[in-house]
Amino acid sequence: MSSRVAVIGGGSWGTTVAHLAAHNEPTVLWCRDPKTVAAVNEHHANPRYLDGFELHPLLRATTNMEQAVAEAEVVVMGVPSSAFRAVMEKAAPHLPPWVPVVSLTKGLEMGTRLRMTEIINQVAPAHPAGILTGPNLAKEILAGHAATSVIAMADDTVATALQRVLTTDLFRVYTNDDVIGCELGGTLKNVIALASGMVDGLGAGDNTRAAVITRGLAEMGRLGTAMGGRADTLAGLAGMGDLLATCMSPQSRNRHVGEQLGRGRKAKEVVAEMDQVAEGVFASGVVVELAAEHGVEMPISAEVHAVVRGRRTAAEASTVLMGRQSRPEPEAARASRFRRLWPEKAESKGSRLRRVWQFARRSPR
Structure with missing residues (x-):
């Protein structure tokens, strides 16, 4: 996939992912704050969140959502869970058809209890939804330390294409089809x-x-x-x-x-x-x-x-x-004990686990 990448959200991690993508593809960073946009475009920096770190010189920023996503071939959402739906709704009307949308957000929507990919599927149902996640500390990556991450998509072809977009010499990306x-x-x-x-x-x-x-x-x-x-x-x-x-x-x-x-x-x-x-x-x-x-x-x-x-x-x-109360550590040990005592009640995974924990709470050790 030859991609133009739009990263939505100018926080520390969104900016860092935009910096990484800019090594491989033309990349634009959407930010709410005009001062952050000016700093990225004029000084290759984001002093508000990443003071002292230099960003890729070809990375560009904008406050205009339509300008950011209208020609994108990959959209990356790097906004907090509390704002995710509203920002996704702002971006959705301008998305080109079938463009994958990747979340960077590690949270759940309060009220609905939905994951971010579920929100993407609701707001932009025609777009493949995935997540980039892993042990990724923004400042360490910008400092040049090696790091790894996972791109999770249901479609392995899309995941593999995105893997190439985000991988650099010191940032290794794996794929996984287990989005949940x-x-x-x-x-x-x-x-x-x-x-x-x-x-x-x-x-x-x-x-x-x-x-x-x-x-x-x-x-x-x-x-x-x-x-x-x-x-x-x-x-x-x-x-x-x-x-x-x-x-x-x-x-x-x-x-x-x-x-x-x-x-x-x-x-x-x-x-x-x-x-x-x-x-x-x-x-x-x-x-x-x-x-x-x-x-x-x-x-x-x-x-x-x-x-x-x-x-x-x-x-x-x-x-x-x-x-x-003390108990055996392995989950399998508790389940095994329960099955020996009440084999006729071990009819389903959900009920089995609930009954095991109820038994463990009242049983002396």
């Missing part, structure tokens, strides 16, 4: 990153952080597969890889918010002083709702949401989690 798993991995890890930040803010050590990350990955796997994603996807770059980077890096917005919560601050005041969005703050409630709907136990996510809403402190949430 990739999209949920990017969303769920933000909630676990809040928990990782909280334990850092509480002054805990590496043992505690490792426990949060590992058990958090188990939660991601439970909900991700219950909603139609694959376990191998959630164990890969879009799941575990992204989780590690977001939980450990001081550049992570979600980890930063969690750390401040661990120090006793309120979520609203931390978010208010940030220039970019920490998606996990908004996703935590939706994740808890989805977990209940699918009969999935997610204790870390539930406690994160309680802290974000101000119902608990981070210290209280930690006490609750450490006081939970």
Whole structure:
């Protein structure tokens, strides 16, 4: 595919993806802020979000949506989940036929609980929808450090073409047809990153952080597969890889918010002083709702949401989690025990998991 690329959203990651695409194809960056547009066009920079980093000299920016997308052969959406639908609706009337639309957003729409590709399918149903996701910290990539990512599309031909558009010498892109798993991995890890930040803010050590990350990955796997994603996807770059980077890096917005919560601050005041969005703050409630709907136990996510809403402190949430009843770690071990005890009731995956967790909660160890 010989593509003209339009990236919608001039934040740190949208700008970085536009910079990467500009190595391979003519690329335009759409921004709301005229000052950012001027900085990109005149100085090859985005000082608001990426101060000190130089962008590709051929990258151009505009505030005109029609100008940005009317001749595009690939459209990349890099806006927060809260604004995604409105911006997509603004872009949709100007999209050329059949142009693929790729989301960079790692969140869920509040109210509808939809993933971003589902919003794309609603607003622009004739356009293939996908996601670019993985352990990608914008400033590290612009600094020239090697990184990997995943482009997830249902159509492997489209995914392979987009792979070539976005790959550079130091940015390696894999393909995956599990859009649900990739999209949920990017969303769920933000909630676990809040928990990782909280334990850092509480002054805990590496043992505690490792426990949060590992058990958090188990939660991601439970909900991700219950909603139609694959376990191998959630164990890969879009799941575990992204989780590690977001939980450990001081550049992570979600980890930063969690750390401040661990120090006793309120979520609203931390978010208010940030220039970019920490998606996990908004996703935590939706994740808890989805977990209940699918009969999935997610204790870390539930406690994160309680802290974000101000119902608990981070210290209280930690006490609750450490006081939970002990049980076997492998999910298969719990399911196997249940099948031995009640084989006649193991009729479906959903009911089996719900009954296993009910049994585990009341059974002494």
